Amino acid sequence: MKVLAIDYGTRTLGLAMWDSALSFPLPKAPLRVRSDDEAIEALRAFVKAESVDRLLVGLPSERDRGKSWIVRKAHAFGLRLETVTGVPVEFVPEAFTTREAEALSPRPAGDDTVDSLASARILEAWLASCPRA
Numbered sequence: 783m784k785v786l787a788i789d790y791g792t793r794t795l796g797l798a799m800w801d802s803a804l805s806f807p808l809p810k811a812p813l814r815v816r817s818d819d820e821a822i823e824a825l826r827a828f829v830k831a832e833s834v835d836r837l838l839v840g841l842p843s844e845r846d847r848g849k850s851w852i853v854r855k856a857h858a859f860g861l862r863l864e865t866v867t868g869v870p871v872e873f874v875p876e877a878f879t880t881r882e883a884e885a886l887s888p889r890p891a892g893d894d895t896v897d898s899l900a901s902a903r904i905l906e907a908w909l910a911s912c913p914r915a
Contacts, residue, residue, distance in 0.1 A: 786829065787838040787905035788863075789876065789897045790856040795821055795899030798905045799832070807905035809898035818859055822866055829867045837869050840876030840904040876904050 787807065789796030797810040815821040829837070840861035843854055857873065864871040 783835045784833060785836045785838060785905065785908070786834045787840070787874070787901040787908065788825070789904060790859055791796050791897060792818075792855070794897050795902070796840060796899070796901035798898055799910065800905050807902040807909070809902045812897045818862070821859070822912040825863060826866050829869055831851035834869055837863060837867070837871045838874050838904055838908050839863070839871055840901065841873045844845050872908070874908050876900070876907075892913060
């Protein structure tokens, strides 16, 4: 089984992969895009090339009222991605994953590779909560 986790952003999407042959998530290069349309097309091609079986989309916490717009946008993005790829999408709470990734990263704050480290944290949370065969 191959799983791709996505830390959704309007300009940068963090990506991390897990394969049932691996015991840990593997961060990938972040995807830099100009639009959701561009992101969907790039991910459609990636999912097909890598034979991805499941997609995880991180949903930020809605506790901060100022963040509710990004929660709605990430949710709509995930639903659209599922339709376009035909691969099931699960939404995973991702409160504080970027902060955790920044704390663990030797790279400076603002470096967008942190987004892929955040997606690895999303994948780790999913793996910890999901019984696998």
